[in-house]
Amino acid sequence: MEAGLPDRLHHTPSTAPAGIVHLGLGAFFRAHGAIFVAEAMAASGGEWGITGVSLQSPGTRDKLRPQGWAYTALELGPKGETPQVVTVLRDVLVAPEDPQAVLDAMAAPSVRIVSLTVTEKGYCHEPSTGRLNAGHPDIVHDLDSPLPKSAPGFLVRALQARRAAGIAPFTVLCCDNLPENGKVVRGVVLDLARLIDPDLAAWIETEGAFPSTMVDRIVPATAAADLDRLEALTGARDEAPVMHEPFRQWVVEDDFVGGARPDLGAVGVQLVGDVTPFEHMKLRMLNGTHSSLAYLGYLAGHETIAEVAADPVFAGFADRLWKTEIIPALTPPPGEDLGAYADALAARYANPAIRHRTWQIAMDGSQKLPQRILGTIAEGRAAGRAVPGLILAVAAWMRYASGTGLDGAAIEVKDPMAADLAALWRDDPAETVAGFLRLATVFPAALREDAGFAGDLTAALSVFRDKGVRGAAADV
Numbered sequence: 001m002e003a004g005l006p007d008r009l010h011h012t013p014s015t016a017p018a019g020i021v022h023l024g025l026g027a028f029f030r031a032h033g034a035i036f037v038a039e040a041m042a043a044s045g046g047e048w049g050i051t052g053v054s055l056q057s058p059g060t061r062d063k064l065r066p067q068g069w070a071y072t073a074l075e076l077g078p079k080g081e082t083p084q085v086v087t088v089l090r091d092v093l094v095a096p097e098d099p100q101a102v103l104d105a106m107a108a109p110s111v112r113i114v115s116l117t118v119t120e121k122g123y124c125h126e127p128s129t130g131r132l133n134a135g136h137p138d139i140v141h142d143l144d145s146p147l148p149k150s151a152p153g154f155l156v157r158a159l160q161a162r163r164a165a166g167i168a169p170f171t172v173l174c175c176d177n178l179p180e181n182g183k184v185v186r187g188v189v190l191d192l193a194r195l196i197d198p199d200l201a202a203w204i205e206t207e208g209a210f211p212s213t214m215v216d217r218i219v220p221a222t223a224a225a226d227l228d229r230l231e232a233l234t235g236a237r238d239e240a241p242v243m244h245e246p247f248r249q250w251v252v253e254d255d256f257v258g259g260a261r262p263d264l265g266a267v268g269v270q271l272v273g274d275v276t277p278f279e280h281m282k283l284r285m286l287n288g289t290h291s292s293l294a295y296l297g298y299l300a301g302h303e304t305i306a307e308v309a310a311d312p313v314f315a316g317f318a319d320r321l322w323k324t325e326i327i328p329a330l331t332p333p334p335g336e337d338l339g340a341y342a343d344a345l346a347a348r349y350a351n352p353a354i355r356h357r358t359w360q361i362a363m364d365g366s367q368k369l370p371q372r373i374l375g376t377i378a379e380g381r382a383a384g385r386a387v388p389g390l391i392l393a394v395a396a397w398m399r400y401a402s403g404t405g406l407d408g409a410a411i412e413v414k415d416p417m418a419a420d421l422a423a424l425w426r427d428d429p430a431e432t433v434a435g436f437l438r439l440a441t442v443f444p445a446a447l448r449e450d451a452g453f454a455g456d457l458t459a460a461l462s463v464f465r466d467k468g469v470r471g472a473a474a475d476v
Contacts, residue, residue: 011070025052
């Protein structure tokens with residue numbers, strides 16, 4: 001070690017075999033599920049160490065390997081920061097480098113759970129229907145090759161290997177923000193398995209388990225300045241820390257193959273028979289307003305959600321969304337007060353220690369809006385309820401997706417449909433709306449065929465032009 005340089009965070013990892021393989025080892029899982037698993041092992045024992053898998057690049061692996069797979073999770077509270085070193089990882093694999101190694105890890109008898117955070121677009125499905133997109137380039141590849149590229153491909157091929165070896169299937173535990181996420185992933189996996197081997201699909205359908213979950217913790221992107229600040233706080237250099245808010249929630253349908261799982265209930269995970277009410281509460285109240293504030297706030301020039309929440313116009317807008325448009329469409333989960341939940345969300349958004357960038361939340365809107373916003377709009381209109389705030393949020397997404405802000409500045413749009421969305425923009429708001437509403441993969445049929453919705457959406461786009469973003473939000 002050179003004089004004057006800090007020691008690198010390091011841990012000697014356990015050599016015990018992993019009990020969990022996690023696909024998509026991003027910041028969210030490392031700041032949420034991995035911590036729960038580590039705490040469950042500490043509380044009740046069991047070997048549930050995690051092999052992480054990157055489906056794209058080696059960056060996370062290369063940062064974690066010199067640290068013995070350990071990393072720091074830094075809690076960002078309004079009154080201070082609290083670091084925690086997490087040592088639950090056993091290895092990190094990079095799928096494009098060696099897909100067979102990933103399949104071997106998933107097929108190992110010690111592995112009883114494969115969890116996923118691959119984002120909505122990682123399931124290669126049609127968001128408006130939940131079914132597998134058989135024409136997706138990665139799925140086309142996975143149908144022809146035993147070495148997959150996609151998350152569904154790895155699940156199916158690994159289950160195929162376990163069946164051939166006479167090993168029980170693993171539980172597939174989706175941790176992404178999809179309504180009824182377990183059912184969605186089960187459907188995608190079965191669709192793909194039927195195309196590969198109908199007998200394999202029948203085995204998965206009979207023997208497998210796909211519990212639905214609801215996950216909640218705000219995890220902002222880690223910046224270079226965060227690494228320096230953490231080093232000053234702890235005295236060790238960590239190249240792969242994660243930042244997170246104090247709040248956390250994990251609701252899991254208690255349905256695992258053979259009942260095999262960590263003792264999650266011992267560390268605060270809510271194990272329930274039906275996750276759906278919790279999913280709807282979170283997807284619509286948190287994710288729905290998060291996306292709404294991200295698009296409106298970004299267009300208004302706010303960099304972070306905390307800045308948006310500190311703007312009284314947008315704070316009032318979010319409050320009206322909850323009280324008049326979202327909560328009336330929800331059935332409260334057992335033990336939950338939706339009004340109190342909304343108040344807690346407002347406080348979380350306003351936490352100045354969380355620099356959750358509006359641009360980061362705005363990514364992949366074509367995949368997120370069906371679950372977060374459009375379902376609430378469709379239900380509200382069917383019930384005769386006005387939903388002007390949510391319609392304004394959709395209009396803000398369309399303006400953002402055009403690639404040009406209201407001030408004429410270019411917007412870097414990160415979305416799998418970015419080029420297609422930008423091509424739909426017209427100077428005439430009605431023409432723009434007509435083009436967007438032809439997107440069957442985004443808008444449900446009930447909204448595509450609703451002339452009143454098209455008219456309201458056109459009016460919302462026109463309000464942006466006439467009054468600007470803050471003026472439009474203030475009028476809702």
